Amino acid sequence: MSTVQQEVDERTNLTGSNKFELLLFRLGGDANGDRSELFGINVFKVREIVAMPAITAVAGSLPHMLGVVNLRGQIIPVIDLPAVVGCTPKTGLNIMLVTEYARTTQGFAVESVEEIVRLDWNQVLSAENSAVGGMVTSIARLDGDIENTRLAQVLDVEQILRQITPSDTKDVDPDTIGDQLQIKEGAVILAADDSGVARTLIEQALHAIGAPFVMTKTGKEAWDKLQTMTAASLAEGKPASDKVAMVLTDLEMPEMDGFTLTRKIKQDERFKTLPVIIHSSLSGSTNEEHIKSVGADAYVAKFVAEELAAAIRKVLKNK
Incomplete structure (x- = not known):
């Protein structure tokens, strides 16, 4: 052993x-x-x-x-x-x-x-x-x-x-999650997470701040969806952000992980200005250094709805 x-x-x-x-x-x-x-x-x-x-x-x-x-x-x-x-x-x-x-x-x-x-x-x-x-x-x-x-x-x-160990408090409390999100009309948050319970919690949080979103289950599905959703805008010479305001991704996912998804986005001329938030249960300084190395705009540990909402607002404000 x-x-x-x-x-x-x-x-x-x-x-x-x-x-x-x-x-x-x-x-x-x-x-x-x-x-x-x-x-x-x-x-x-x-x-x-x-x-x-x-x-x-x-x-x-x-x-x-x-x-x-x-x-x-x-x-x-x-x-x-x-x-x-x-x-x-x-x-x-x-x-x-x-x-x-x-x-x-x-x-x-x-x-x-x-x-x-x-x-x-x-x-x-x-x-x-x-x-x-x-x-x-x-x-x-x-x-x-x-x-x-x-x-x-x-x-x-x-x-x-x-x-x-079920929580004895609300996962998402509309009274504490803060202001509604101001997002470009027609744009959505593209999210990826392979855990069913995590997707449910993320969806509840995004609904609570009034954020339109598209949910995917793997990094590969998110990458394919990103290209499909933004194809028309890019063909017209418009930025990808007209369709996708930001990407919210887990790290551990089948087919393509969040590290690779983030790296592909940040190294692609079409998408490199899109904000990416990594939302993960993986913790520790080593993992946070890895997250910085792939160019993510923010990291939020799972799962506190108020912290996730605050990070989304901050990243979009700084965009």
Whole structure:
């Protein structure tokens, strides 16, 4: 396991073009522990991997919350990930993945850790319209586009955390989100996010500030949509901003990630003046440096509607 931890430390700085690293793990199988499938989570979300420490049960905990651990002075809640997705570990909950997500730190209990694989995002297909759905955003073809490739299910961490620890406050409050957005008539905000729950929250926020928008599920879909939407304006010698006021993108997405989408926009003469805001659950100074390096105009951590609205207003005002 120390080897896997070293790989996490060494590769968190990965900045390759449209590539990422997936930590593969197993949660168990059916009620008999059979058919143990591979699951994955982006290495960027993993702070460390540890043998399962002693867990203190907390009175009145929500379902699938095992309790808390004291890890070097930090109290971290631990989630029973096999129970969340309906798996039964054959050998027990042996490993804890400590993850940083959307301003929070939590541990995910898993049965075993397999390896870290480096993939191109085009090896990852959206699970949006598949039978998988629910807590899986995408399916990774680990050996590429070949017959009988190994498959791994990429979990929708946003959906899982929202289910396990629901918010007791309004996600979007019209009374606190601020003024309506002033945007060029006929233009829209082009948004991209692969998580269903994230798209719902973004849509609610944009509705609340009166911002017209077009929502997409991947960076590639957003890039294709951008070109299609602005083709007529560009053909007439008008700027792309006549149709698209700005782009709002997640980072982790099948087919094309937000880093690559932002880089393509900023390096293209047709679109380089379009503002881009990256809205992501990935946190930490390393990731923020990567975001700056691709030319994004702003970064907003998920999900605080007031902060997102403020960033959109500021970016459009400075345009």
